[in-house]
Amino acid sequence: MKTTVKICGLSRPEHVDIAVKAGADMVGLVFFDASPRNVAIDAGAALAARARGRAEIVALSVDADDGELAAIVDALSPDMLQLHGRETPERVAAVSKKFGVPCMKAIGVADASDLAQVADYRAVCDRVLLDAKPPKDASRPGGLGAAFDWTVLRDFDPGVPWMLSGGLNADNVSAALTATRAPGIDVSSGVESAPGQKDAGLIEAFVAAVRAHDAGRAAAA
Secondary structure, three states: OOOEEEEOOOOOHHHHHHHHHHOOOEEEEEEOOOOOOEOOHHHHHHHHHHHOOOOEEEEEEOOOOHHHHHHHHHHHOOOEEEEOOOOOHHHHHHHHHHHOOOEEEEEEEOOHHHHHHHHHHOOOOOEEEEEEOOOOOOOOOOOOOOOOOHHHHOOOOOOOOEEEOOOOOOOOHHHHHHHHOOOEEEEOHHHEEEOOEEOHHHHHHHHHHHHHHHHHHHHHO
């Protein structure tokens, strides 16, 4: 099975092109002022137009209100909304119903007990993203380059499509996939030379590492 690859936090046209050419299935655009990967809506629309038809467009927001989400949806026509804040299951359901766009809910994980939250969301979202839980004093909920203990996901079945995120890079993504059997993988800081600064070579290496893992798994089957 081919692993779904999402490159998140893209902010420059050339990096969108590189991600798509490398074989990314999804490109993520961040609409959150506190993030070094934040893009303005008009810039995001241009980036989305560049990717459309070549990769799925995922628009990430953090506890955004309906007005903010409407502006994003109207400008980008994204394939998916990624809700990366403290949105409750009720809020996720309301967003999905109001905007008619598939939703992916990010859930912070520090230990196995955090996985219980998945049961609350799987009926109201189309996908869950399991990311490392940020420290209490963090200024943003993701993109911090931290990993969590992947062994808590052994034999994990959330009952909904899911992706793994947090502290991933080209050097450790194969180990992460082996440990978790995640059907999808999401990277941001792991393909950057500095916060918010994507690196073409790191993007290419990351996607190549995932595809090499897929090829090895297929050969062993």
